[in-house]
Amino acid sequence: MKVGVLCIGDELLKGAVINTNLAYMGQRLLEIGIMPELCLEVPDEPHDVVQALEYALQHADFIITSGGLGPTADDLTKQSIADYLHMPLELDPAAEKAVRDRWNSLKRGALPLNFLNQAYIPHGAKALLNSFGSAPGIYITTPASKRIVMLPGPPSELHPMFDNQLLPILKEQLDTRIYTRLFHISGVPESRVEERTIPIIQANPGLSVAYCAAPEFVKLFLKTTDPDCLAKAEKMVRAEFAPELLHDSSHTVAEEVILLLKERSAALALAESCTGGLIAKLMTDVPGSSEVFFGGVVSYANSAKQHLLGVSAGTLEKHGAVSAECAAEMLQGAAEQFGVPCAISVTGIAGPDGGTPEKPVGLVYIGVKCFDQVLVKEYRFRGSRAQVRERTAAVSLNTLRRMLLGEHLS
């Protein structure tokens, strides 16, 4: 089965909204061995929607659309596709009840006329229940036995509908499976990952390999139609990259750190200056992190460094806030204040302003404490403010990960 994705909305093409729906659907499809053949983003224009649908139908037999199902005047997906397929819209009683119930639960007065438009479904199509929003999804089988499923655009509505309603439909229709595996390899540049993967590719005809470098790690994808080939290749990857592989359950280095902290019954605290809460945010993105993550101080102002972390006035005066000495005292302060054996401190200049010839933008000091091991290092990161902050967070967490694995770093 070939899947095509169609994401509808001016906001995607104007950059007002990042298309996270494609990434979400891609991840969920991959879990059942499907990679979409293509995705198209098109404006809220019937002509564009229909042209893109025609193109997608040439390359796929199961089309998923997102967006354009809501009550406003720019929501044109349903009407456009129904017109194209000559399926008149009809009021669906179950959908009408759901839409009315939804409106009543919002307690906003009388039902506006346009709101009820959402309950009209193409003749012969099936409405898919939306428990987190007002617009039902729509499931169509075309005269040529192709399938079209329309889902609403807001991720909070699309995710549960994708999981609970679309995935079961897809699984029913699978013919040949693609077997895939994703590895997260930490601390190895992409080109080295590729070199070290060559023998694995050569030993496994039919195996397809892709790489993707992220700030935290290189992602290595294996893909094949042969499950035995995948098993053999997987074994070889695990042997080759043993010390550098994250656990399969970890999708971020923060998740890996939390897992390792739990294994060692240790807890972590943070003292963040230039990352300004980013590392804490990454840690607390992970459900259950509270078991091993006690908290942190975002010490943006120098007074906070002194008052909340015990950095000495002398250190700030003599070495400045962006210094190895300050990072060391912040590290000590965080561990003491939160009473934990593991801590990370960061202080640096994220930019774009605030750099000097001696202390340029990108200069960052990272302190990491893991039980008795304490390391404070200087880094010079390149890139934008966001990149300097991301890289600082990635290096901090990766350093702690390696220490938690028992490496002795210097």
Next chain:
Amino acid sequence: MKVGVLCIGDELLKGAVINTNLAYMGQRLLEIGIMPELCLEVPDEPHDVVQALEYALQHADFIITSGGLGPTADDLTKQSIADYLHMPLELDPAAEKAVRDRWNSLKRGALPLNFLNQAYIPHGAKALLNSFGSAPGIYITTPASKRIVMLPGPPSELHPMFDNQLLPILKEQLDTRIYTRLFHISGVPESRVEERTIPIIQANPGLSVAYCAAPEFVKLFLKTTDPDCLAKAEKMVRAEFAPELLHDSSHTVAEEVILLLKERSAALALAESCTGGLIAKLMTDVPGSSEVFFGGVVSYANSAKQHLLGVSAGTLEKHGAVSAECAAEMLQGAAEQFGVPCAISVTGIAGPDGGTPEKPVGLVYIGVKCFDQVLVKEYRFRGSRAQVRERTAAVSLNTLRRMLLGEHLS
């Protein structure tokens, strides 16, 4: 001029990478009045790349591609497009020098053969300098006078190349301009924004309007080919939504809060429990935030709430950490510890676990202090862990924004 975008990479379709390049390019194009006609994401397969290019060329006369220019075996964009256009690849001396210099600056030993592939450019095309990576961009004029610009996929390379090299090329070729304006309207539901915009649409024939609801605000887009129509419509929007409009320079509520704090010469501190650093991260995403943002405490553990924020043991015992009483003490603690007139505190249950019948997932207490005004309110947010955290952050910052504007809330 019609622009089409082609983003190449299995990782986009597998959801391993979110396509932020489209959003970036969309925003930058909008600033010169262009909305792309369409975007396609396709796998790293020559056949798919060429088919998508053909489709894009049917709908646009200026194609921008991203991805697939690197040194690894899955980087096939350049070769695929060169083959399709019958333009043999040739070693470009300037590109070769840049690629060699880049490799040498990385200090990783002898130049690998595949790395030099990046210096081969289609005959007749122009190489575009890449100051932040190794793969040059490529600028092609086709025999049918269409333009194709290929850019590398990593955002850190694409962004500066887009701004410094592609934008000047695009501006040269503009014929009819589209005039656009984007407004951020805070605290009004999307359907109300639409209703209140109807008179503006009716008064301005030729004006096209789109809406987009984000957690923080509704984005309202105006588009027209007539600059006078845009000016008139803009005036009407400003009158209609005066109290709810963010400043034009603010792209986030955090930016708006920072602007208002600067206007009032006030500073802010945070005490975050369930948001775990997210609000601090949003504040410090903004360059120059250090002037008015002094820092925060991420008090994930109860001991941190007591020790660093002065929450009393009695409050935690009697009311629990997720309570209005705890939020009030956290708020007071943050303001005192950092010595600031404005503070935000949040404590709640972000989920997916940790909820009880009395205190379900989504229950959040938000405290906001703005000089003498102090407000602690209970919220029940729906959605995933990430959504509960996002909404908590959005509501917190918006509440402070309104207080800073002088509203008296209860």
